[in-house]
Structure formats: structure tokens, C-alpha cells
Amino acid sequence: MTDSTPLPKSIATVSLSGTLPDKLEAAAAAGFDSVEIFEADLLSFDGTPRDVSRMASDLGIGISIFQPFRDFEGMEPAQLARNLTRAERKFDVMGELGTDLLLLCSNIQESTVNDQARAAADLSLLAERAGQRGFKIAYEALAWGRHVKFWRQAWDIIKRVDHPAFGLALDSFHTLALGDNLTGIGEVPGEKIFFMQLADAPRLTMDVLSWSRHYRNFPGQGDFDVAGFVRDALRAGYRGPLSLEIFNDEFRAGPPRPMALDALRSLIWVEAEAGHTKLPPAPVLGGFEFIEFAVDAPAAERLAAVLGTLGFELTGRHRSKAVNLYRQSEVNIVLNAEPDSSASEHFVRHGPSVCALALKVDQVAPTLARASALLSPTWAERTGPGEHRIPAVREPDGTLLYLVEPADAAAMWTQDFNLAPPAEPKPAASLNIDHIAQALTPGSMDRFVLFYRTLFGLTPEPTIEFADRFGLIRSRTMKSPNGNVRVVLNISESPATETARFVSEAAGPGVHHVAFATPDILTATQNARAAGLTALPIPANYYEDLAARFGLDDDTLAELEKRGILYDRDAHGDFRHAYTPSFSGRFFFELLERHGYQGYGASNAPIRLAAMARQRELGK
Amino acid sequence: MTDSTPLPKSIATVSLSGTLPDKLEAAAAAGFDSVEIFEADLLSFDGTPRDVSRMASDLGIGISIFQPFRDFEGMEPAQLARNLTRAERKFDVMGELGTDLLLLCSNIQESTVNDQARAAADLSLLAERAGQRGFKIAYEALAWGRHVKFWRQAWDIIKRVDHPAFGLALDSFHTLALGDNLTGIGEVPGEKIFFMQLADAPRLTMDVLSWSRHYRNFPGQGDFDVAGFVRDALRAGYRGPLSLEIFNDEFRAGPPRPMALDALRSLIWVEAEAGHTKLPPAPVLGGFEFIEFAVDAPAAERLAAVLGTLGFELTGRHRSKAVNLYRQSEVNIVLNAEPDSSASEHFVRHGPSVCALALKVDQVAPTLARASALLSPTWAERTGPGEHRIPAVREPDGTLLYLVEPADAAAMWTQDFNLAPPAEPKPAASLNIDHIAQALTPGSMDRFVLFYRTLFGLTPEPTIEFADRFGLIRSRTMKSPNGNVRVVLNISESPATETARFVSEAAGPGVHHVAFATPDILTATQNARAAGLTALPIPANYYEDLAARFGLDDDTLAELEKRGILYDRDAHGDFRHAYTPSFSGRFFFELLERHGYQGYGASNAPIRLAAMARQRELGK
Incomplete structure (x- = not known):
């Protein structure tokens, strides 16, 4: 037809x-x-x-x-x-x-x-x-x-x-x-x-x-x-x-x-x-070009310090705005403290938190046309003279999703930012963005699935469930066909769970963590600790059980426990991951090393949630 | 054993x-x-x-x-x-x-x-x-x-x-x-x-x-x-x-x-x-001895006027407290405006609303002993000298449930109240309490079922569901073996439904309506209207559909529509019922005439909910 x-x-x-x-x-x-x-x-x-x-x-x-x-x-x-x-x-x-x-x-x-x-x-x-x-x-x-x-x-x-x-x-x-x-x-x-x-x-x-x-x-x-x-x-x-x-x-x-x-x-x-009509094609996704946090000056300083422990360096200062770029390997993190901006509005409402994501798309124009055909509003931040205008769409919770073509990316950084010379590469500790995770308000899972699926062609993986101390969390991952973009959607009907707290009025909507893949999590966590970051502490009982479940040798277990690294295995391979403590209860980072493993460590999520609850209760 | x-x-x-x-x-x-x-x-x-x-x-x-x-x-x-x-x-x-x-x-x-x-x-x-x-x-x-x-x-x-x-x-x-x-x-x-x-x-x-x-x-x-x-x-x-x-x-x-x-x-x-241990027996229930509303003076006046339209008369004034008894046939309604009482606490928190129910039990002492054996706290209001002390248990939401033996009931009214001489009987419009309905906070249905079942031997009927404009309502009726006490439990997970509004902070917990059975609902609604009460208005479309569904003759339909009476039928018989508009959004009364019918008019509940929402939105 x-x-x-x-x-x-x-x-x-x-x-x-x-x-x-x-x-x-x-x-x-x-x-x-x-x-x-x-x-x-x-x-x-x-x-x-x-x-x-x-x-x-x-x-x-x-x-x-x-x-x-x-x-x-x-x-x-x-x-x-x-x-x-x-x-x-x-x-x-x-x-x-x-x-x-x-x-x-x-x-x-x-x-x-x-x-x-x-x-x-x-x-x-x-x-x-x-x-x-x-x-x-x-x-x-x-x-x-x-x-x-x-x-x-x-x-x-x-x-x-x-x-x-x-x-x-x-x-x-x-x-x-x-x-x-x-x-x-x-x-x-x-x-x-x-x-x-x-x-x-x-x-x-x-x-x-x-x-x-x-x-x-x-x-x-x-x-x-x-x-x-x-x-x-x-x-x-x-x-x-x-x-x-x-x-x-x-x-x-x-x-x-x-x-x-x-x-x-x-x-x-x-x-x-069904083939009856034609929509502009969904983009081929190349991953995340950058992740942007809304901050003020003190939050920027604290967050820059955390990023520093993960090997990020201040790489660029925006030419006209209070916006800094931190880079590690190919990962770009933008801290936006510009007053009177969309980010500052976000900051006033939600405190330090992710206010925007940028997707690498093969072509921006058809992606915007597709969004438009699918009734999704598009958006552009005001820009200074000669600066890049980055188009965006809005997620159902209002989070901005910028669209960047590869050809434009470099230009964007060089035109809009005063860039420092590239740092020496540190291959052992190099990072890339494995996935991001978003906490959703009750009742909005289907809305997000529809958004990512129809606009970007991400497909949903099966729903899984895990327990927080105060309720169940349902989780569904949206994945691009090439695997470059993976978004974990978490939702809790109970308002007292850690997941619900990430999405409550105080903590703001959207992204509650960014997971960085590393080829060597031992080195990455070691470097982070040397730089002053202690991973989220994991109870000894967890490692006792790991030993029983997976038959890991004592040296491996001791290494994992020492560095707060969690472990999982599926039919395809194994998985090691560690978390930073949460940043003011609003978001956190994950370091992970993946060998064929297809999941996201959901079986360890209750351990992570309990550890974060302890951290919150202790006021750390 | x-x-x-x-x-x-x-x-x-x-x-x-x-x-x-x-x-x-x-x-x-x-x-x-x-x-x-x-x-x-x-x-x-x-x-x-x-x-x-x-x-x-x-x-x-x-x-x-x-x-x-x-x-x-x-x-x-x-x-x-x-x-x-x-x-x-x-x-x-x-x-x-x-x-x-x-x-x-x-x-x-x-x-x-x-x-x-x-x-x-x-x-x-x-x-x-x-x-x-x-x-x-x-x-x-x-x-x-x-x-x-x-x-x-x-x-x-x-x-x-x-x-x-x-x-x-x-x-x-x-x-x-x-x-x-x-x-x-x-x-x-x-x-x-x-x-x-x-x-x-x-x-x-x-x-x-x-x-x-x-x-x-x-x-x-x-x-x-x-x-x-x-x-x-x-x-x-x-x-x-x-x-x-x-x-x-x-x-x-x-x-x-x-x-x-x-x-x-x-x-x-x-x-x-299971027969392994013995509990004091559950009481044989004789219905409700009285229903008590927390009011202040202006609310008491307004509520007395509504009760008057249903044939209630001021029958007694409490000897030491600002508490009045209104009676119609065998039904006792108590309006409690006593300062510094449990009722006044309730009023301050929830406005005019049901603050207590009194059950007729065959014996108080074993009922209290049973409640105690089942870990339920018991309670007694302070009383004046020579006044009756009425023991009570508390429902999971805190509502007081008084326990009254038949022998004590008359004594209680005569000792504590200055009673007016009995009014002339009006048999055609006589009322009794058919059931009460409670709106529960999300997550508490099982708690209430357990309370009524274990303490009082009420058994739960199957859960039914009906739609409000802003969400589903689940409803379960608890019924005493002799049918004298029937409590409809309604719950909604969505905070925007009418049912949820009855249980929200403003409206207070507990009883959202009291249903009075009458042998002649036409006369009862006619009397009420003559006394100045207009039933909750029901849309004409409802009666169009009634005609199609039940083949009622035009005269009957016209009578029902004129008086705002709803109709239902099951395998056992038929059912007519009408509602008062809600009292400040906090509770309402129902008049019903039952002929063998076993239910509570749930199929008409969406009509009632929509009509109440209109009433609320119009600020009536």
C-alpha cells in the first residue's frame, strides 16, 4: 500500500x-x-x-x-x-x-x-x-x-x-x-x-x-x-x-x-x-552529547568537585553565560548557573538537578519534523549573538531533550565556549554514558514509554519490579535499536520510597542518575577514592550472600567489598557497579563495568535503595 | 479439640x-x-x-x-x-x-x-x-x-x-x-x-x-x-x-x-x-443505636433543618452538655456541639461530620473483652455525675464505635437527656438505618475488613467497582450475619474522585453517608420536598436509559424522575433510592425502599458521583 x-x-x-x-x-x-x-x-x-x-x-x-x-x-x-x-x-x-x-x-x-x-x-x-x-x-x-x-x-x-x-x-x-x-x-x-x-x-x-x-x-x-x-x-x-x-x-x-x-x-x-502514512524518520541515535545540570554557584562548586573525582575536568567556559563544560573522555557534563534562563527556573523549583539532556541524532530537521507530526512541542533557548541555537523537545515531565547532529557538536562547543586544550588521555579510567535513569511521577510510565518510542524509536524492555523499604518500584528500560541510548524509567506508587523521593516536589522531576561505563571499575573507583570520593557504602551481608550465590573467590570479593562494588551475572555475562552517595538527595552517579551482561543491576537495586535511605537518614 | x-x-x-x-x-x-x-x-x-x-x-x-x-x-x-x-x-x-x-x-x-x-x-x-x-x-x-x-x-x-x-x-x-x-x-x-x-x-x-x-x-x-x-x-x-x-x-x-x-x-x-483457642464471643448486633455528628452551633442548626425535612424531631437535650438528640421512628441522631470533647476535637479537624457510631450489642462486657483480646483499644468519654458511661472501641481511622446493650439504651436516653414526650407516629414515612457508607484512605480497605470481621463477626461481600469521573472506586460491604448492620466501605486510589474528597483532610475520615430505609420512598421524598429539601438532581438521560433497561411504565418513570429517585433491580427484587445534596461536601443522606433486592445501588453510583461533583462545582 x-x-x-x-x-x-x-x-x-x-x-x-x-x-x-x-x-x-x-x-x-x-x-x-x-x-x-x-x-x-x-x-x-x-x-x-x-x-x-x-x-x-x-x-x-x-x-x-x-x-x-x-x-x-x-x-x-x-x-x-x-x-x-x-x-x-x-x-x-x-x-x-x-x-x-x-x-x-x-x-x-x-x-x-x-x-x-x-x-x-x-x-x-x-x-x-x-x-x-x-x-x-x-x-x-x-x-x-x-x-x-x-x-x-x-x-x-x-x-x-x-x-x-x-x-x-x-x-x-x-x-x-x-x-x-x-x-x-x-x-x-x-x-x-x-x-x-x-x-x-x-x-x-x-x-x-x-x-x-x-x-x-x-x-x-x-x-x-x-x-x-x-x-x-x-x-x-x-x-x-x-x-x-x-x-x-x-x-x-x-x-x-x-x-x-x-x-x-x-x-x-x-x-x-502500519504503513498507511509516512512520518519523518526517527533519528539514528549516537548516544548523549551532553547532560546539563541546573546549579547555582555553590552547587556548581560542589558538583564540580564530585565530577573531578570521576576524572572530569573543566574544559570550557561559555562565552556569554554562567555555564561551564566538564569533560571526561567523550562525556560532556554542563553545569548551568545562568540567571534568568530555563535552567535557573528549573533550579529555583527543584534545586541542583538535571535540567536537560542532549541526544546525538543523525539529522535534526527530520527529528523535529517527526516530533511536530507527533504533536510534541519543540523549543529553543535564547542565545547570544553568533551562538548556536540548539533545538529541543520536551519530555512529558518538561525535561528538555536537545537534539545535536555530530557535525554541529564540535562547532557548538568551539563557538559557544572558550575551550581549554584537551587533557592527556587516561584510557584506563575513560568513561562513556551507559544509561540514564529517570524517576517518574505516579501514573506517568505509559506516557514516557509512548514519548520515547514514537519520537525516537526506542523500544521498551519488559517491566521488572524490586522492593524499596517503603514500597515497590516498577522499572522499564527504553533502548535504541543500536543500543546507544538506554533510559531506565523507574516509578513508585508509594510516596515514601527513595525513588518517589527523587521525583517529589523537593527533588525535582527527571533524571535521578547517570551511569558511566568504564573498562576498569577497580581503577575507576580507586581513582575516585584517591580523589576524595567514597562510594555509597554497601553492607557486609551483601558480600556474604554474593559469595554464596556466585562462588566468587575471596580475593575478588574482598576487592568488591573494599570499593563498594556490587555484582550481578546473567546468561550473557557479568556486571560490576558502584554508586556515588546522592547529591543533596537529588541525583547520583553510577560507575559500571559490563561484560556481555544485558541488564542494569536491578537485583541489587534494593541494596542501593536501602543504602541511600541510610545516607539520607544520617543526614550525610 | x-x-x-x-x-x-x-x-x-x-x-x-x-x-x-x-x-x-x-x-x-x-x-x-x-x-x-x-x-x-x-x-x-x-x-x-x-x-x-x-x-x-x-x-x-x-x-x-x-x-x-x-x-x-x-x-x-x-x-x-x-x-x-x-x-x-x-x-x-x-x-x-x-x-x-x-x-x-x-x-x-x-x-x-x-x-x-x-x-x-x-x-x-x-x-x-x-x-x-x-x-x-x-x-x-x-x-x-x-x-x-x-x-x-x-x-x-x-x-x-x-x-x-x-x-x-x-x-x-x-x-x-x-x-x-x-x-x-x-x-x-x-x-x-x-x-x-x-x-x-x-x-x-x-x-x-x-x-x-x-x-x-x-x-x-x-x-x-x-x-x-x-x-x-x-x-x-x-x-x-x-x-x-x-x-x-x-x-x-x-x-x-x-x-x-x-x-x-x-x-x-x-x-x-480454627477452634484451638477461645475468644469472647462476637456480639449479636441489633443495628445502630445512634449516629453522632460533631457540629458547632451554626452547623447544628443547618443539620437540624435537614433532619427535620426527613421527619426527625428534636427529642432530647443532654442534661450537662451541648448535645441534642433528634429522633425519627427508631432512628437516633445525636448532634454534639460540646466544647472540649472528643466531638469538638473532631469538629476542629474535620468540620461537621460523623464522629461516632453506636452499635446495639447483646452484651457489652464480652464485646469489650473480645476487642481487648484482639488488641483493639477501648475508650470512654468523660461523663457528668450520674450520667451514663458508654464504652467504645476505635475504628482503624479513629472513628468511635460505641457499644450499647438494649437494656441500657433507654436508661441512657432518660438519664442523660431531658426527653420531650414522644411525637405522633408517622408510619408511612418511618425510617430505619439500612446501612452506612464509609470512605477510606488509600491502602486501608484490608484494615477495615479485618476490624469489622474479627471484632464484630461481620462478613465481607465481594468487591465491586464503579467509575467516578476521575478514577475508579472499589466498594466492599461488611454485613452482620443477621443483616442488622451493613457497612459499605468505599475506597479510591485517585485523589480527585468524589469518594476521595470525602476522606481528604478537609472532609474528615469515616462515614460519608447514612442510608435510611423507608417502606414508601414516594411519600418520604414528597414529605421531604414539602419540608423544603430537594433531592440531589438526577439527569433526564438516566431515566431514558431506565425505560430502555427495565421497561418501567411511563407513569412510574415520571414519578421517579420528578423526585430524583434512582432505580435498580436484581434477581431478588427491586430497589428505589434518592440522595440529599451533600452537607458542605462532608456527608449526605440516602432514602431507600428495598423489596428483596440484595445490593446497595452500585450501578447507580456513577450517576450519584457525577451529580455530587456538579453540585460541588456549582458551589451549591
Whole structure:
């Protein structure tokens, strides 16, 4: 299929929080073409369906469908008669709403009979009534329907009904949750697919009803191949709306405006992933060009001292601003103490902390165009005359993400900074950025996954969990295809965990640590200690257990313990890492040596969290 | 089995939040005899195992077991050798901890072979090593063990090992989660059951590992027959500790001291339910004797006016305090504006709100004795000379729950109050208290369930969920066996829901509404309106849908809509109910007419929540 007109985008009102007007406004503001009116939202709304229609029309959005109608087919005759009366009442509502499409879910009642002919006969009556009034019915197989669970079963019945007012509704959740797919959809004429609902979800092992009601999320946030689903439906000729129907506990509690933006972003992305439209390409990432800390003068001095123990040297002073560059090997750390800047705003709110990251991208322009197409705002700091203007995008928590092409990087440093001559190389202790870790506010994991995945093509690794003394931490790593950029996202629902403290009002959002890879962690930690930095102290009990678990020899263990180095091993290799104490409770650094190992030392995270809690409690 | 000595009580450190010292102190303060040392807690502790032993000993508690040891049996020979070395290291730790028992979980590794003889041979080596050093191994079948999932499989292997240092660990979660039970445990000699771990859990349909790691709770809080499990183990002759091992996301985030009290309460209760010990009996409940609101003079006037519209009359004035009694039929509402009282403290903190409930109990003394045996503090308000002293217990949120015997009730009113002569009866509008509803702080549902269940014998009904505009509400009703007392517990994790607002700092904890049953809701609402009270307005769309759903005739519908009455129906009958607008956002009243219907109108709750949100936003 070649590039073609984007399909209309729709969202069910149940996917967003707030009143019905809040939901309509959020959907319209984000740029949706239409909404599905979810009946419960209408019932609790203090206005007529006609008022809803007028509101939508004033906002410039349509109403794609009214839903759900339930439990119709295969009931005993008296109930069938009541159901037809019930349908007429809903047609009345549809007339007022100004939509011609009603979503009908397959019957979940125990009393519905398992008889396709009977179901088809009942549904023919419904189709006839709908058709007479100019309405259409989109019939959807619920994954927990009593007899009709798969879209092919729904389609078999639709063929029997054989009425122009009766067609198919596809829903990616119901299909993919059952391990099914759209193989065979080619048999369905495109115009008989009346509607398509999309939802992603994490792959969970639980009853499908609870899974559906609590854990759906936007395409790109979960584990389902929603793009493949869309591709198959488009191949079959579907050209109706791509519509989101998301039941998610966190989304229900989140603010509707940013959620609606995420929603539309996910549809724009999945439509492109399905090959129907084209987005500017995601950049090829070369790692982090620099990491910028917001500081004031005293914090700058303290932080420069810590960086010094890790081998960083003051390499450049900005020509017009109170901004210094510290460099070790290829790693650039910028300390920004410029008043009246974005960094100073950040400092006032959060104290010393990471206020910006800079990604090395192969090309800036298409990356910005992609961000823009994906509804992500771009940004540029004011610059002095002749200075480099570095474009940026903003992460969901507001952290700036600068975009730098390799060709521009050197120019940027030389034009904007007075650079010192390069220091002698110290190969044994050379560093590069292995990964960064961000602590997220509760409820925002899916938002960050979507951001990194859609704008930058990072893919999420499986969610892991570990325990802090005051609650669980969930962790998910986003990784670029070439492995150059790895971002560990940590989140805690409990406000008392160390992770939650890193993200609280006091400590500021965003990056809580930067992990530097070194080819020789013994030397690196030795150098750091010689320069005055003591690694975060690790309890002796940990090393006792290491000995038991991994059978390390006594000399190795003694070395690790002496330097506060933690150890882990997986099927691919081993891993040594050590932490600096936290800087004013706001962030810290990690030194690591990696030999094939694929993880991030999560099994040691509880040890690190407890050690940091002790440090905090002792006021160190 | 006749009444006998209580078994020692133990708790795994993983069940409580905080540092290892926090956990030991909480367990000791609650009154536990011992703790299980969970290895992860030791590893992150900055002190030696000997320090832990000393700390426990100083606190007067023992260490019942060290756990878990894992993945031992059925591995290839080189790994077996490493595992034996690993075990010796753990024996060293046990020696320092001063415990002689190690918990070994059945192997979960893919590489472990399915061969009981081989497993037994490996475990014989382990048992021999343990025995030589004076230690014992309690072998536990994990529900997700690779080959050993059921306790009978573990027991078969233990019989083969046939070593005095090798015995069985039972765990109620692993057994009951698999739908298994202890049938056949009589075959196991009591002294070969080395240890017993207890956990309850809600009945969920999900993978057992996730279920176990996140949703366990204390006996009495879930759906398992933990008492039956204990009974069977005691019949088999087990006399070791009853020990809790609870993995629960909420408990991990909760404060350890109250959690440890709940923990011990649950064990004392389950031991009695199992028939091993006797508790003073739970009271036979006769309903609510009165409901007390903390007010000041202006709030008292406003609230008296609302009560007046529901047919309440000022029936008594307290002889020595600024406390008035309002009565309608048999329902007593007390408005307490007495300065320098428990109610005035409550008023200062929370504004006008329910500060106490009074339960009619058949006998006060055994109820207080039971509360005391279950570690619940009792309380008595200061009284004037010759006035009634009403004993009370405190709910987990601090709300006072007075206990009143029928014989004392009349005396209490006549002695303490100057009573007006009884008003003319108004049978058509007579009320009684159908239920009360409480909004709980996040994470406290299990605490309330345990409180009402253990002290008062209320049983929990299944959890239901409904949607507020800003998040989900979970609801669970606690009901006395005779149905006289019904308490609906509502909880919301999202702080923006109406339910969460009722429990926030401003609105105070506890009771957010009182539901009055009437034989004739039409008359009751008509009277209320005539007296100046307009019911909470319900949108017309709701009635459109009612017509479609239930086929009510137009006259009935018109009556319901005119009076703001909601409707529901279940297999047992139908239900009509209406709400007053909320009183300063703090509480409201419900009028209901019930005909066989078993529920509480949860399907209408979203309508009520949205209507209250509108009322709040309009500042009415």
C-alpha cells in the first residue's frame, strides 16, 4: 500500500477523565476528528443528547458511534421483544446525538443460546429496524462473549444476517488478547467493516475481563502488535475511523488534555507503523552529547568537585553565560548557573538537578519534523549573538531533550565556549554514558514509554519490579535499536520510597542518575577514592550472600567489598557497579563495568535503595 | 479439640515496611513471639547477623526461621556441589542469627529434573550437612515450583529423605491458591511439620506468581479458608509457630506499627476460628443505636433543618452538655456541639461530620473483652455525675464505635437527656438505618475488613467497582450475619474522585453517608420536598436509559424522575433510592425502599458521583 490519506481519528469518551464536556473539549483540542459517545458518560451528563451533539459540533468534532448496546441476540422471545423496544429507545438517542452507528457487543448472558442461526434471525430484526430509521449496527465479538468471542464468529453471523445496516466492529484488544489475529480478514469486504477500535495492553496472565477493564493502554504503550492489526484491516479495505477505546485505571485518574494528546499521538504513530502514512524518520541515535545540570554557584562548586573525582575536568567556559563544560573522555557534563534562563527556573523549583539532556541524532530537521507530526512541542533557548541555537523537545515531565547532529557538536562547543586544550588521555579510567535513569511521577510510565518510542524509536524492555523499604518500584528500560541510548524509567506508587523521593516536589522531576561505563571499575573507583570520593557504602551481608550465590573467590570479593562494588551475572555475562552517595538527595552517579551482561543491576537495586535511605537518614 | 495453649506467633520481616530494626521493633511492640528473617532484609541491613540476633533478643523476640533458600534439588552434579557450599554459607549466617531452621523452597529452575529419587538423594546430602551442624530444613512446595507444587509432593520427597533434620513447611497461600487443601495431612506426624506460614488472599484469576507477590493479605482479609487450613494442621499435631508471610503492595507502603498489630490480630482470630483457642464471643448486633455528628452551633442548626425535612424531631437535650438528640421512628441522631470533647476535637479537624457510631450489642462486657483480646483499644468519654458511661472501641481511622446493650439504651436516653414526650407516629414515612457508607484512605480497605470481621463477626461481600469521573472506586460491604448492620466501605486510589474528597483532610475520615430505609420512598421524598429539601438532581438521560433497561411504565418513570429517585433491580427484587445534596461536601443522606433486592445501588453510583461533583462545582 502506498502513502495515502490519513484515516479519521476518534476516541471513546470512556478513555478520558472528567465530565462529558471536559472529554469533548480535550479530544477537540488535541485534534481528533470525532468521539465515540460511551453511554455511561451520557447518562451522568446533565443535558440532552441534542446538547451533546451541539457541543461536539461547536467544537468541530463529530460523533463516530454510540456505544455499547448489549445482550441482544439469542434470548427467549419475550426478551427479544423487550430488546427490540430497548433498541428503538437507543435509536431515539442516536437521532438526537446525530450519529448513525451503534456498537453492539456479543451477548454475555448465561441464558443466550449457542445457535448462530437463531442469533442471525434475531439480529436481522434489529438490522431491519435500524435500517428503516437510517441507522447501522456494528457487531463486535467480546473476548468474554458467551458464545461469540472471535471476530470470525461475528462475521459468520453477519454473513447470515446479510443486511446493509449490519456489519462488523473490530477491536484489537478482543482479538489480540485471545492470541488471535486478523488472518482471513481479506474475506470481509472493506465496507462491511463498519468500525475499528484500537487498544494496546501489557501482556498479562489474568482473566481477560479484568485485563480489559483495567490495563488497556494506547498503541505503542503495550505488548500487542496493534500496527499489524491495523495493517491487516486496511488491506481488507477498511477506511473508517481509527478509534481508541481504553479502559485504564491510571488514565481515568489523569488530566484529560495531555492524555488526549498522547492518545492522538499513538494513533498517528500506529497508522504510520502500519504503513498507511509516512512520518519523518526517527533519528539514528549516537548516544548523549551532553547532560546539563541546573546549579547555582555553590552547587556548581560542589558538583564540580564530585565530577573531578570521576576524572572530569573543566574544559570550557561559555562565552556569554554562567555555564561551564566538564569533560571526561567523550562525556560532556554542563553545569548551568545562568540567571534568568530555563535552567535557573528549573533550579529555583527543584534545586541542583538535571535540567536537560542532549541526544546525538543523525539529522535534526527530520527529528523535529517527526516530533511536530507527533504533536510534541519543540523549543529553543535564547542565545547570544553568533551562538548556536540548539533545538529541543520536551519530555512529558518538561525535561528538555536537545537534539545535536555530530557535525554541529564540535562547532557548538568551539563557538559557544572558550575551550581549554584537551587533557592527556587516561584510557584506563575513560568513561562513556551507559544509561540514564529517570524517576517518574505516579501514573506517568505509559506516557514516557509512548514519548520515547514514537519520537525516537526506542523500544521498551519488559517491566521488572524490586522492593524499596517503603514500597515497590516498577522499572522499564527504553533502548535504541543500536543500543546507544538506554533510559531506565523507574516509578513508585508509594510516596515514601527513595525513588518517589527523587521525583517529589523537593527533588525535582527527571533524571535521578547517570551511569558511566568504564573498562576498569577497580581503577575507576580507586581513582575516585584517591580523589576524595567514597562510594555509597554497601553492607557486609551483601558480600556474604554474593559469595554464596556466585562462588566468587575471596580475593575478588574482598576487592568488591573494599570499593563498594556490587555484582550481578546473567546468561550473557557479568556486571560490576558502584554508586556515588546522592547529591543533596537529588541525583547520583553510577560507575559500571559490563561484560556481555544485558541488564542494569536491578537485583541489587534494593541494596542501593536501602543504602541511600541510610545516607539520607544520617543526614550525610 | 478442646481449648489449649495458644501457639507462638511469628511474622516474616518481608510482611512489614521499613528497616530491619523498624520491623523487629514493630513485631515486638505488637506482641509477636518471633520473626522470620527474610534474607533480602538482612542483605540490605548495615550490621552483622549477630547484631540482628542481639537486637531481637533485646526486644524479647526470637527468630523462628531464616528464609528463603532456593533452587537446590535436582540440578547437575557440579551445581549440586556449589549448592552445598552455598548452604554451608547460609548455615554460617543462621549460626550468627541464632536460629536453627532454614526454609527451603521447591526448585523453580527449568534445569531441575523431574525425579523424586534424585531430589531426595540431593536433599539427603543437605539434611545430613544441616543435621551435623544442629540445623533443620523445612521444605516448602511453591505453587509455581518446577515439579514440586503441592505439599503432598514435598511430603513424598521428605519421606524418602527420612532424616530428622528434614521436614515439611506448610504455606496456606501455596496450597489454597492451587485449589488444594490439607486432606491427607493426618498421615504426616506432627513433629515432621517443621513450620507453618499463613497468608490469605482475594480470589483472583491471574498467574499464581503475580497473585502471590502482590495480593496476599492477613487471614480474615481475603477469600481463603485459612482457619480450616490451621485446623487441619493442628489436628495433624503441628504445634510450632503460626507465622505470617505476606507479600502485599499496600502493606509494603504502610506504616509498620499498625500493620504489625493487624497482623497479630489476624493470627489471634484465625487460631480461635480454627477452634484451638477461645475468644469472647462476637456480639449479636441489633443495628445502630445512634449516629453522632460533631457540629458547632451554626452547623447544628443547618443539620437540624435537614433532619427535620426527613421527619426527625428534636427529642432530647443532654442534661450537662451541648448535645441534642433528634429522633425519627427508631432512628437516633445525636448532634454534639460540646466544647472540649472528643466531638469538638473532631469538629476542629474535620468540620461537621460523623464522629461516632453506636452499635446495639447483646452484651457489652464480652464485646469489650473480645476487642481487648484482639488488641483493639477501648475508650470512654468523660461523663457528668450520674450520667451514663458508654464504652467504645476505635475504628482503624479513629472513628468511635460505641457499644450499647438494649437494656441500657433507654436508661441512657432518660438519664442523660431531658426527653420531650414522644411525637405522633408517622408510619408511612418511618425510617430505619439500612446501612452506612464509609470512605477510606488509600491502602486501608484490608484494615477495615479485618476490624469489622474479627471484632464484630461481620462478613465481607465481594468487591465491586464503579467509575467516578476521575478514577475508579472499589466498594466492599461488611454485613452482620443477621443483616442488622451493613457497612459499605468505599475506597479510591485517585485523589480527585468524589469518594476521595470525602476522606481528604478537609472532609474528615469515616462515614460519608447514612442510608435510611423507608417502606414508601414516594411519600418520604414528597414529605421531604414539602419540608423544603430537594433531592440531589438526577439527569433526564438516566431515566431514558431506565425505560430502555427495565421497561418501567411511563407513569412510574415520571414519578421517579420528578423526585430524583434512582432505580435498580436484581434477581431478588427491586430497589428505589434518592440522595440529599451533600452537607458542605462532608456527608449526605440516602432514602431507600428495598423489596428483596440484595445490593446497595452500585450501578447507580456513577450517576450519584457525577451529580455530587456538579453540585460541588456549582458551589451549591
